Amino acid sequence: MLVYIARRFLQAIPVVIGVTFLIFLLMFILPGDPARMLVQKGASPEVLQRVREAYGLDKPWYVQYGKYMWKLLHGDFGTSIRYRRPVIDMMKDHYPNSVRLALVALMIEAVLGVAAGIISAVKRYSFLDVLVTLSTTILVAMPIFWFAMLLQVFFGLKLGVLPISGMGNGSWRYYVLPAIALASVHTAFVARLTRSSMLEVIRQDYIRTARAKGLSEWRVILKHALKNALIPVVTILGLDFGGLIGSAILTETVFSWPGVGRVIYLAILQRDPPVVVGGVLILVLVFIFLNLVVDISYTYLDPRIRYGARK
Amino acid sequence: MFRGLKISLVFLLVLALAVSFISGCPKREEVEKPKPKPAEEPVQGGTFNAFLIEPVTLDAAHSQESAGIQVAKQIYDGLVDHDPETMELVPAMAESWEPNGDATVFTFKLKKGIKFHNGRECKAQDFVYSWSRVAAKETASEVAYHLSPIKGFKACQEGAATKLEGVKAKDDYTLEVTLNYSYAEFPVTLGHVVFSPVPKEVVEEKGEKFAEEPVGTGPLKFTEWVHDQRIILERFDGYYGHKAYLDKVVFRIFADEQTGFLEFEAGNLHDAQIPLGQIKAAQEKYKERCLINPMLGIYYYGLNMETAPWKDNPNLRQALNYAIDRKSITETVWEGARVPATGIVPKGIPGFQEDVMPYTYNSSKAKSLLDQAGYPGGAGLPKLVLGYNVGVGHDKVAQAIQAQTKEAGIIFDIIGYEWGTYLDKIQAKEVTFFRLGWVADYPTMDNFLYPLFHSENAGADNMCYYNNPEVDGKLMGARKETDEDKRVKLYQEIERIVLNDAPIVPIAFYRTSRVIGPEVRGYIRTATDDTPMELIWLAK
Numbered sequence: 001m002l003v004y005i006a007r008r009f010l011q012a013i014p015v016v017i018g019v020t021f022l023i024f025l026l027m028f029i030l031p032g033d034p035a036r037m038l039v040q041k042g043a044s045p046e047v048l049q050r051v052r053e054a055y056g057l058d059k060p061w062y063v064q065y066g067k068y069m070w071k072l073l074h075g076d077f078g079t080s081i082r083y084r085r086p087v088i089d090m091m092k093d094h095y096p097n098s099v100r101l102a103l104v105a106l107m108i109e110a111v112l113g114v115a116a117g118i119i120s121a122v123k124r125y126s127f128l129d130v131l132v133t134l135s136t137t138i139l140v141a142m143p144i145f146w147f148a149m150l151l152q153v154f155f156g157l158k159l160g161v162l163p164i165s166g167m168g169n170g171s172w173r174y175y176v177l178p179a180i181a182l183a184s185v186h187t188a189f190v191a192r193l194t195r196s197s198m199l200e201v202i203r204q205d206y207i208r209t210a211r212a213k214g215l216s217e218w219r220v221i222l223k224h225a226l227k228n229a230l231i232p233v234v235t236i237l238g239l240d241f242g243g244l245i246g247s248a249i250l251t252e253t254v255f256s257w258p259g260v261g262r263v264i265y266l267a268i269l270q271r272d273p274p275v276v277v278g279g280v281l282i283l284v285l286v287f288i289f290l291n292l293v294v295d296i297s298y299t300y301l302d303p304r305i306r307y308g309a310r311k
Numbered sequence: 312m313f314r315g316l317k318i319s320l321v322f323l324l325v326l327a328l329a330v331s332f333i334s335g336c337p338k339r340e341e342v343e344k345p346k347p348k349p350a351e352e353p354v355q356g357g358t359f360n361a362f363l364i365e366p367v368t369l370d371a372a373h374s375q376e377s378a379g380i381q382v383a384k385q386i387y388d389g390l391v392d393h394d395p396e397t398m399e400l401v402p403a404m405a406e407s408w409e410p411n412g413d414a415t416v417f418t419f420k421l422k423k424g425i426k427f428h429n430g431r432e433c434k435a436q437d438f439v440y441s442w443s444r445v446a447a448k449e450t451a452s453e454v455a456y457h458l459s460p461i462k463g464f465k466a467c468q469e470g471a472a473t474k475l476e477g478v479k480a481k482d483d484y485t486l487e488v489t490l491n492y493s494y495a496e497f498p499v500t501l502g503h504v505v506f507s508p509v510p511k512e513v514v515e516e517k518g519e520k521f522a523e524e525p526v527g528t529g530p531l532k533f534t535e536w537v538h539d540q541r542i543i544l545e546r547f548d549g550y551y552g553h554k555a556y557l558d559k560v561v562f563r564i565f566a567d568e569q570t571g572f573l574e575f576e577a578g579n580l581h582d583a584q585i586p587l588g589q590i591k592a593a594q595e596k597y598k599e600r601c602l603i604n605p606m607l608g609i610y611y612y613g614l615n616m617e618t619a620p621w622k623d624n625p626n627l628r629q630a631l632n633y634a635i636d637r638k639s640i641t642e643t644v645w646e647g648a649r650v651p652a653t654g655i656v657p658k659g660i661p662g663f664q665e666d667v668m669p670y671t672y673n674s675s676k677a678k679s680l681l682d683q684a685g686y687p688g689g690a691g692l693p694k695l696v697l698g699y700n701v702g703v704g705h706d707k708v709a710q711a712i713q714a715q716t717k718e719a720g721i722i723f724d725i726i727g728y729e730w731g732t733y734l735d736k737i738q739a740k741e742v743t744f745f746r747l748g749w750v751a752d753y754p755t756m757d758n759f760l761y762p763l764f765h766s767e768n769a770g771a772d773n774m775c776y777y778n779n780p781e782v783d784g785k786l787m788g789a790r791k792e793t794d795e796d797k798r799v800k801l802y803q804e805i806e807r808i809v810l811n812d813a814p815i816v817p818i819a820f821y822r823t824s825r826v827i828g829p830e831v832r833g834y835i836r837t838a839t840d841d842t843p844m845e846l847i848w849l850a851k
């Protein structure tokens with residue numbers, strides 16, 4: 001197993017180089033001059049040239065990329081062109097907020113999604129199954145920003161029971177609405193996936209055998225069926241965590257949540273390559289790590305899966 | 312299965328009814344009428360919760376965007392200021408100032424005993440350091456151009472000097488500024504935050520961190536900035552001027568205006584920006600608590616004067632000006648949050664001309680000018696494309712204007728671009744019919760006419776590439792004129808010439824759109840769209 005983990009970490013190196021190269025290249029292909037974005041007024045060609053020189057933007061992209069990678073090797077993620085702040089400081093400010101929000105959303109997704117999926121599969125064609133199907137369809141169809149605004153108006157403004165936006169003092173109350181909004185679509189997917197996966201497993205011979213042995217229905221479902229049905233669900237949940245961090249732009253915007261998704265998004269609009277590359281790079285590392293965790297978790301869920309063992 | 316479906320539908324119907332019932336209930340915050348003001352005495356203390364978008368920086372040397380300037384103006388102070396209500400020039404850190412005969416040298420006498428927030432006295436040498444820092448090449452200030460009239464600015468920008476030759480401390484309390492040319496309105500420009508003094512020892516100690524932990528001489532001192540969450544300022548008791556009533560101002564940072572407005576409606580903010588589309592409703596609900604005031608800014612469509620069909624065709628440019636019904640656009644699209652442009656220089660600027668605009672909506676006049684332009688009924692007119700930057704409602708204005716001008720025979724397509732791409736395309740003359748806006752840095756006619764229409768600024772702020780030697784000459788002449796009346800008359804004449812040449816289509820003048828809480832007193836939204844927080848107090 002240790003060899004396997006070490007090999008996976010080594011495999012991450014070309015991924016990191018590839019990702020940084022690709023994003024750097026994309027940032028340069030994008031039309032729009034970073035210097036022009038920086039200077040709002042009085043942007044004469046001379047002024048723009050001075051700004052480009054000051055930030056090294058006058059150099060060819062591959063020189064800039066080389067310099068960036070050299071700094072990165074020394075642990076320096078560079079400095080934001082727009083905010084003049086070290087990228088690592090910006091990430092330290094925003095990543096923990098995104099991770100916390102994503103964890104809460106993931107919990108909602110895992111608990112509600114899996115529970116709804118099990119109930120839906122076990123009580124197939126019942127009122128509960130139809131209700132879950134309808135609810136998940138509505139959740140998937142609803143634009144997140146609209147759902148988020150509904151939550152704000154209803155729970156924040158009309159009832160006044162939960163904060164409308166921001167992180168405030170970091171109390172759990174501030175997490176509720178953005179986490180629900182963020183988890184909404186993913187919860188629906190998890191519920192649908194769990195349902196179909198459970199339905200497939202329930203038809204298997206070993207489930208019939210378990211029932212024949214006289215085990216209670218819930219024991220059959222939770223101990224024998226769910227464990228096997230969870231493999232695709234765990235894969236989705238693992239990958240979702242990275243997605244919840246990186247794709248939370250709408251939720252972060254509506255709830256003014258100080259997360260990293262919005263920082264990266266604004267950096268793209270403002271043509272701020274160090275922030276985009278640094279932000280995405282950390283996200284990629286998170287993805288690589290989570291993939292590894294997911295793969296390792298398979299060995300627990302399915303003892304037939306073994307990594308690094310001789311065939 | 313169908314039974315289950317039926318029950319589910321009934322359940323959803325009941326849920327929908329419940330939601331609509333609750334949303335119909337009265338809101339938590341009932342609208343209170345402001346209490347009568349005359350008898351009230353200002354109350355000391357309290358915390359003001361203000362709306363803000365995340366600023367880029369709080370360093371005076373880089374302050375250019377409105378959110379950063381809003382906060383920076385509380386932290387920093389300059390030699391002069393502008394009266395928040397009238398925009399007239401008033402002394403701040405300078406006790407007095409005197410120009411020489413041709414307005415090339417200005418001598419400022421500083422007030423004694425003014426302190427930085429770190430307790431050290433601010434002296435004339437601090438201005439020499441701070442202005443030289445802004446002009447220095449390594450600072451790479453985006454707003455350094457404000458100092459361009461000062462002698463030695465170019466050498467600093469090119470890295471040949473580190474100290475501005477034209478700024479000298481004659482003694483601790485006397486500052487002498489020498490300019491490259493006569494510029495009588497120079498003191499007015501000093502109200503911009505970029506001219507604020509900063510303490511050298513703090514800047515050197517903090518380095519780039521100074522932008523996040525600034526120190527100035529303003530009425531409020533910096534306490535905390537949690538990025539994308541809040542900025543906290545506290546009253547500076549050692550302030551030399553009008554001390555703030557409030558103990559603390561908490562700028563709560565929002566990603567957009569909509570969420571900030573919701574927080575205001577829930578009673579969690581003392582002020583907020585009213586989102587576009589909700590202005591009429593807010594005015595009806597909050598009445599005089601809505602501050603829809605004139606702002607020193609213009610929204611216009613620019614025409615590239617070096618490319619066809621606009622080049623050498625004043626009739627076509629004028630036809631376009633006549634074909635637009637500005638009033639209907641400001642009323643329908645902007646809900647009155649902007650007013651029809653009546654010229655280039657908006658109301659509130661000394662020298663503003665009420666009826667300078669020769670173009671009122673006149674479709675038949677537009678048609679006749681189009682004939683004279685060589686395009687009778689629009690026939691033969693090349694395919695026109697209007698560009699705008701996406702995401703902030705400019706598409707609605709463009710669509711309204713597209714429908715209006717079609718009536719006169721001027722037909723064009725509209726294309727939205729992302730901001731970075733958009734500016735590049737205008738500068739490269741790829742987009743030759745475009746939307747832009749201009750908000751004044753200081754209340755002078757020059758601040759509109761010089762950057763937008765002097766040929767020296769072509770391709771920078773003069774995106775129309777307008778080049779009229781007569782206008783260039785008169786602009787420089789006006790800058791040199793020391794007699795205020797004569798100077799204003801010159802600028803007024805320039806405005807008329809430019810309007811007649813029609814390199815732009817003025818559409819609207821900006822207005823502020825703020826709303827304040829029922830307990831807020833002394834709140835002024837200035838014509839430069841900021842608020843002097845030291846004047847605010849909260850009624851009990």
